[in-house]
Every structure is written in C-alpha cells, then in structure tokens.
Amino acid sequence: xxxxxxxxxxxxxxxxxxxxxxxxxxxxxxxxxxxxxxxxxxxxxxxxxxxxxxxxxxxxxxxxxxxxxxxxxxxxxxxxxxxxxxxxxxxxxxxxxxxxxxxxxxxxxxxxxxxxxxxxxxxxxxxxxxxxxxxxxxxxxxxxxxxxxxxxxxxxxxxxxxxxxxxxxxxxxxxxxxxxxxxxxxxxxxxxxxxxxxxxxxxxxxxxxxxxxxxxxxxxxxxxxxxxxxxxxxxxxxxxxxxxxxxxxxxxxxxxxxxxxxxxxxxxxxxxxxxxxxxxxxxxxxxxxxxxxxxxxxxxxxxxxxxxxxxxxxxxxxxxxxxxxxxxxxxxxxxxxxxxxxxxxxxxxxxxxxxxxxxxxxxxxxxxxxxxxxxxxxxxxxxxxxxxxxxxxxxxxxxxxxxxxxxxxxxxxxxxxxxxxxxxxxxxxxxxxxxxxxxxxxxxxxxxxxxxxxxxxxxxxxxxxxxxxxxx
Amino acid sequence: xxxxxxxxxxxxxxxxxxxxxxxxxxxxxxxxxxxxxxxxxxxxxxxxxxxxxxxxxxxxxxxxxxxxxxxxxxxxxxxxxxxxxxxxxxxxxxxxxxxxxxxxxxxxxxxxxxxxxxxxxxxxxxxxxxxxxxxxxxxxxxxxxxxxxxxxxxxxxxxxxxxxxxxxxxxxxxxxxxxxxxxxxxxxxxxxxx
Numbered sequence: 148x149x150x151x152x153x154x155x156x157x158x159x160x161x162x163x164x165x166x167x168x169x170x171x172x173x174x175x176x177x178x179x180x181x182x183x184x185x186x187x188x189x190x191x192x193x194x195x196x197x198x199x200x201x202x203x204x205x206x207x208x209x210x211x212x213x214x215x216x217x218x219x220x221x222x223x224x225x226x227x228x229x230x231x232x233x234x235x236x237x238x239x240x241x242x243x244x245x246x247x248x249x250x251x252x253x254x255x256x257x258x259x260x261x262x263x264x265x266x267x268x269x270x271x272x273x274x275x276x277x278x279x280x281x282x283x284x285x286x287x288x289x290x291x292x293x294x295x296x297x298x299x300x301x302x303x304x305x306x307x308x309x310x311x312x313x314x315x316x317x318x319x320x321x322x323x324x325x326x327x328x329x330x331x332x333x334x335x336x337x338x339x340x341x342x343x344x345x346x347x348x349x350x351x352x353x354x355x356x357x358x359x360x361x362x363x364x365x366x367x368x369x370x371x372x373x374x375x376x377x378x379x380x381x382x383x384x385x386x387x388x389x390x391x392x393x394x395x396x397x398x399x400x401x402x403x404x405x406x407x408x409x410x411x412x413x414x415x416x417x418x419x420x421x422x423x424x425x426x427x428x429x430x431x432x433x434x435x436x437x438x439x440x441x442x443x444x445x446x447x448x449x450x451x452x453x454x455x456x457x458x459x460x461x462x463x464x465x466x467x468x469x470x471x472x473x474x475x476x477x478x479x480x481x482x483x484x485x486x487x488x489x490x491x492x493x494x495x496x497x498x499x500x501x502x503x504x505x506x507x508x509x510x511x512x513x514x515x516x517x518x519x520x521x522x523x524x525x526x527x528x529x530x531x532x533x534x535x536x537x538x539x540x541x542x543x544x545x546x547x548x549x550x551x552x553x554x555x556x557x558x559x560x561x562x563x564x565x566x567x568x569x570x571x572x573x574x575x576x577x578x579x580x581x582x583x584x585x586x587x588x589x590x591x592x593x594x595x596x597x598x599x600x601x602x603x604x605x606x607x608x609x610x611x612x613x614x615x616x617x618x619x
Numbered sequence: 620x621x622x623x624x625x626x627x628x629x630x631x632x633x634x635x636x637x638x639x640x641x642x643x644x645x646x647x648x649x650x651x652x653x654x655x656x657x658x659x660x661x662x663x664x665x666x667x668x669x670x671x672x673x674x675x676x677x678x679x680x681x682x683x684x685x686x687x688x689x690x691x692x693x694x695x696x697x698x699x700x701x702x703x704x705x706x707x708x709x710x711x712x713x714x715x716x717x718x719x720x721x722x723x724x725x726x727x728x729x730x731x732x733x734x735x736x737x738x739x740x741x742x743x744x745x746x747x748x749x750x751x752x753x754x755x756x757x758x759x760x761x762x763x764x765x766x767x768x769x770x771x772x773x774x775x776x777x778x779x780x781x782x783x784x785x786x787x788x789x790x791x792x793x794x795x796x797x798x799x800x801x802x803x804x805x806x807x808x809x810x811x812x813x
Contacts, residue, residue, distance in 0.1 A: 164805045165798055170779045174798050176805055186702065188652035197792070214650055232650040239652050283701040283725060297701035299729035300654075301791075309795045311802055315778065317724075347637055348695035348721055381698060383724055408813075447637050447698070465636045465693065560646040579641045579699060581664045 151422035153319050154388050155354045158294040158419070162277045164311055172313040178276040179293075180306045181262045182209040182249065184240040185560075186281025190304035191243040199308045201247040206310060208271055209244050210252040211237055212261045216562050217523050217550035226254075229562035247307075260526020260552045263287040263494035267371065268528050270400025274389035274416040279306060284494045284576065285384075286377040290370035291397070292389035292419045294354070297378065317383050318428035320353035321421075324361040326436040331610050333504065334369035335496060335574065335593035337361070338376045339441040339451040341433055347449030350382025353429065356421065357387050361435035367396040368498040375495045376576050379448040388420035440608050442481050443578045443591040445469035450578075451591070454482045454606055472580055473588050474570075481590065481606050487569035489520040489547075489601040490583070491594050493557035496574035497525030499532050501594040505574075506538045508598035508609050509545040515604030520547035521563065523555040547601065559583045572600040620734045622788035624760050626715045628688035632752035633678055638692055639699035640726065644708040646700075657704055658711030683753050688715040691748040695719075697726025697737075706730040716758055718765070720745035731781045732791060736760065744773045760785050 152160070159175075167173035180203075187209075194201070201207055214233040220226045228234040244251035252259040258269060263284050266272040274292035279285060281303045288295035298312065305312055322341055328334075341357075342349075355377045357370075365373065370387050377385025394413050397403045404412040439453035446469040452458065460477040461467035470477060475484070491497070491505045502524060514520045522542045524530040530552055533539055539549045556563040557575035559582065565571045567586025574597050578589035590606065599609035648660045665677045673680045679687075690709070696719040697705060706729050709717070716736040730737040736758065740748065744765075748754070757766040760782060765773040777785075784791060 164801050170783070172778075172780055174795060174801065176802070176809075185649050189654050189703075192652075193792070230650060236650045236652055281701055281703075283699065285701075297725055299701055299703035299706075299725065299732065301703060301729065301732040305792050305795055308792060309799075309802060310806075311795050311798070313780075313791060313795060347698060348723070351695070351721060351724055381695065381723055447639070463636070464634075468635075558646045560649055577639075577641070577699060579639045581645060582641050585645070585664050 151424040151426070153421040153425045153427060154292060154356055154386055154419055155294060155319050156425070158275055158277065159316060161275070162294070167316055172315045174311050175277060175314045177279050177306050177310055177312060178206060179266070179271055179278045180207045180310070181266055181278065181280035181285065182207060182240070182303070183212055183262050183280070183282065184236045185213045186300050187243065187303055188236065188239045189300050190281075190307055191247065193304040194247070194307055197308070201249060201307050202310045204248040204250070207249045207307070208252070208266065208269070209240060209249050210259055210262050210265055211240065211254065212552075213554045213558055214561050215553040217553045217555045219551055227562065229560070233561065257527050260528065261494045261497060261554055263371070263375065264497060264525035264529065267291065267367070268400065268526060270397055270403030273397065273403065273412070274393060275419050279312065283378045284375050286382070287371050287375040287494055289374040289377065289384050289386040290367060291393055292386060292416065294384055294386065296384040318353045320350060320355050320382065321427040321430040322355050322357045323430065323432045324357060324359040324435050325432060326434055327361055327364055328435045328438055331595070332438050332440060333593040333595060334365055334372040336441040337435060337438050338373045339443065339448065339591060340438045342376060342380045342448050343441070343451040344433060345380050345431060347379065347447045348381040350377060350380035353382050355380070355382045355385040356427070357385060358421070362387055363390065366500065367392060368500045371498070372495055376448065379576055389416045440593065440596050440610070442596065442606060443589070444473060444475050444481050446472055446578055446580045448576065448578060448591060452481070454596070454608060455480045482608060484606045485570065486518055486572050486600050486605055488565045488571040489514070489518060489597050490523070490556040490571055490573040490575065491597050492521065492523030492525065492555050493575035494525065494554070495576045496594050497523060497529065499529050501574065502529070502533050502538050505594040505598040506541040508595055508602065508612065509547065510541050512545060512602045514546035514601045518601055518604050520601045521550060521556060522547050523550040524552050526552050556583055572597045572606060620784070620788045620790070623734050623736065623785045626688060626736060626758040627756070628715070629753050629755050630689045630691045630748065630751070631679055631684035631687035632691045632749055634693050634749050636693035637695045637698055640697060640702050640705040641699055643697070643705040644702065649702060649704055651704075654707050655711060657708035658713070661708040661712040686713065688713055689756055689758065690714045690717045691752070692717055692719045694721045694745070695723060696721070697723040697730070699723070701725045701729070703729045703733070706733045706735045710735050718745070718748060731785065734785065736785065738765075738775045738777065740765070740773055740775055
C-alpha cells in the first residue's frame, strides 16, 4: 500500500521536473503564470538582456490592476493615472505583452480585473495546478485545490523563461474547521479568526490546508476569501480540496476543459484530496460555531477579535505602539468606533456575492454623513453582473462611489487612498501602518460589516443593524 | 549576482516585530520599472518628517547607525507582500544582511536571490543581538556562522544551495536552464497524458 499523502503532496509530487535533493531544491513546473504591471517590468528586461523568449505564452496570462485608476476614462479616452510613472508602468506591460506574445487583459478587454479575480473567472485556475504570480495573494487560487503562491520579480523572470521555479518543499499545516459558521457570519470573519488563532507568522514555512465541514459548506467565492489570506498568517499557500462545488463553479468557463476533456479532468480532480491517515507537520482545530463578526484592532492581520469583545491588552511594546497608532483602547470593544472611510473591494472581497452582501445592508439606507464609501468590483465581469442586478444603483443611491475594477485602496498606489489619521473599514487583507495611505488606520472586516459601518458611521455589527430596524 | 563570502559591520537594530514590506518600501514607490534607486525610500514613512528632513527618532537615522550594513530586526521581518522592491531598497540603502528570529518566506527567498543575506538566529541569540546594537559582527557565509567581537560564534542554518549560490554568485536562471532537457521531457509527458 502506498503512503497516504496530503493534497499538497499530490500536487507537489506531480510537478517536480527534477526532484529535490539535499544540495539542490526541486525544479518545479508551473502550469499557470499570472502577470501584472507592478512586479513584471524588471523580469521582462532580464529576458531581453539575455535574449530569451517567454517559454510558454499559452501558460501566461496578464492583466492590469495595481496601478490603474478606478475612475472612468475621460471622453477623449485619457485615464486619470495617479502619476505619469503609473501610466508608464501600465504602458510597459502593454508593450512587453505585445513583444513577448503574452495574452493581456488590458483596458480594451471585457475580462480585465484583479489578477486573482480573473484567473478563476476565466477558468484558467484549475484544481491540481501549480500557479504563481508576482503577488503574495496568489494564495487565493488554492481555493480550487491548486498549489498557488506568490513569487518575487527574479522568479517571475525564471518562470517566464523556463516555466519552472527552484523550490524547497514546504511543510504542511492542517486547519480543521469543525461545525458550521453561524448565519450571517462570513468567510472573512472566519479567516480573520484563524489568523488571530495561529498568529501573523504562524504559517511561515507551511502550506495551509483548510478542511472540515465548515469549509466544505463554503461557496467558491468564500473559499477564495479564506485562501487569499493564508499569506497573512505567513503561509506560502492555502489549499482546499476540490469537490462538486468546485466543479460546478468551473464548468463551461472559457478556459476550462470542454466535452470529454472535462469528464477526464473531473475524474482526475476527484482524486485531489488528502488521503485518510495522511500526516501533516502541524494541525489545529477551529470551531466555526464560535466565530463572530470579527475585525482587526491593530496593525497586522493577526491582531483581530470579535468586534464586540474587549480589545486585548498589549502583550509587548510593539502591540502597545500598534494600539496607539490605531487610537484604540485596550479593554474597549471595536464596535462603535467612529469611521471616516469604507472600502469594499480587493482580491479578498470584490466578487459578486461580496457586493451582494454589502448591497443587502445598504438597500434603502444611506452612508452616514461625513463617511466616504468606495465600492470597487474585482473585475469587468463582476461589474457587469452587479450592474445587471442593479447593485450599482443600490450603492450610489446610498451615497457610495461605484468604481472601475482594480486593486484600488487595498494597495493605495493608484490614487485611491485615505488621509492621515482617517479610520478605514476595509474588506481588503492588510492593516499595516500606512498601507492605505500614510497615517491611515485600517480595520479589516467583511463586506457586510463594512456596509453596516458605513451606515452607522461607526464600526457596526450588520446583524444588529438589520435586526434593530426590523424591530423598529 | 556578485559572490558574497563575508560581511563585516557594526549592527543597526530595528527591534519592532512584524516589520512588513509596506514599512520597508511603501507601495506608492512601486510604480518604478527599474531595480535601482529605491534606497532613498527605504523605511520612508518612519525615516522622514513631514517636511522631508530626517526624523532623528528613527533608529537608522541615529549617527551610530549610519553606514551599518547588518540590520538586526524584530521577529517575522519582511512579512506581507511579495515585492522584490523590499530587498532592492534595503541593498540600495546599504544593508547587506538581515538577522532575525523569524523572517517571512517570500522576503527571504527574494533577498537571497539578490545577495542580501537573510539569516534566522535562535531566540536567545536574537535577544542578545537586540540588546547589543552597534556590536561589530563578522558573518562568514561559507562557515554559516556569525563571529562576535570576543571570538564567540552564533551558527546559523543556511540552505546548502542558497549558500552555494551566494558564495559563487550563481546565476539561478542559468541553473534552471541547464535542466532544459528535463523540462522538455516533462512537458511531453504531460501533454501525451492529456
């Protein structure tokens, strides 16, 4: 009998071109390479310097998302880039893709969007694949049972030129999530809870596998939210075994296999789960039933707690500094804290169900006076679907801004940012000091919590907001 | 990449835990299409006051930290994004080695590929280094140890391949390309199976 293997090991084993040795890492084959404007220009330059071509343009897919403005183009087609340098960076990717024969979902594509939103939408992301991108949130694609991780620009060059990477085998870490999430508690609340439990560096050196009944019950969009933030616990990647939910979501997407090839693919994908008795290097159990609407209170994603629980006392000087930066008092709950800006978007929470969750809270209500709210769909496809349902009208009627797809205020390098001292309730993934603008204070939250906070003008529990008004 | 065998320098200490890549190089400087010139923006939001002058309270602005090429940093250094701009900025700023009790995976990988030595030391050694800013160290890459002024040594683990690449200045893209036949064979095998 063969040794039971984890999902990660099955994907790793089939992609070793040259097996790992004591004195050399594995040469690992990469099935899909996603490219964007920020981390690729120096890599294309390296190819030019060495007179190399892109080995597999058919396994390479590019988009524009990080540096792109989210305000629409003017009547003459000019776009409001934050700086000429941002525009030059976009133009550089356009010319690199043209020169090297790489498919680019640029301004003229109806599939353009955040790289981790469009990969799955196009069906380019598939179970059992190895997927990389010069972006740490590549972990998102692990929701499909792919081994997906972020790489640096030097490695982007390696993959462009050889379709391979030098990699040491990471360790495995099972996150068993028992029971079920309570109604109206989201996948975002769950993943913040997981990171608070294992710590911001708790996953370093490991690939996380999220498993158990609470995970199996999640939609694909929710699974993407969970895997997206694996990196926020320091993990290389997060993975979830593919199942019928996965197959139903992928079927008939443009790049998914069709006809007989689809049936063969599904038969293979069904084998991609951890065997009974497979060993993990680490394991932890989480009870989903105990998860509440959760927000961050500090300056890294591990500093998270239920919004109505008292903020824990600082354990050390760094945590004390973080609380001071956030203007948060230990012992007091985050709920009720005044809000300046609300951002719904990013590769964590910009898909159609995320926008529906925010719209459900905003429908018939208004963004509180003095609060600015931005809603930024993850892709052109999400934007069209949301507009077909009239969600954009719900947002604009409530006083929120409905924008063009992009990374927007998650990375704040494109003109969308908060002012010093402002408190942002954000559905994105990082609450680092200055991440959303110098001096800006970020509170990570689910789309429903973000919308409820926009209405209340304070950090608010969406369940309370909805119930109070029903009772009134 | 130039071969790296030994780094001798006094240390500068940034004791904060979880110094993320947005701290090291804020995203607004990532619109560059070059690798060079990022050093003046390293730690930008800690380093400068609103008027653009150096903030004297920032540890690396202190006179005794000037010119230090070894940075001792708090636990989980380099967490966050995959931006290689972080090691580029540190190298351009003059840092050649980062020592911590924990270093984020992607940052560490990016650093080593650029000849920035990212080294994990034990908790006790880390404590000692944090408590002794400005100590003169000599880091021996081949021997994988840090030599202290009194002759004492802190051994560290460095992946054998990474060490070889640092010492020889190995071109890793060239190394992968030596396996071109294996890559061809792999692709043929996969495409036949499909």
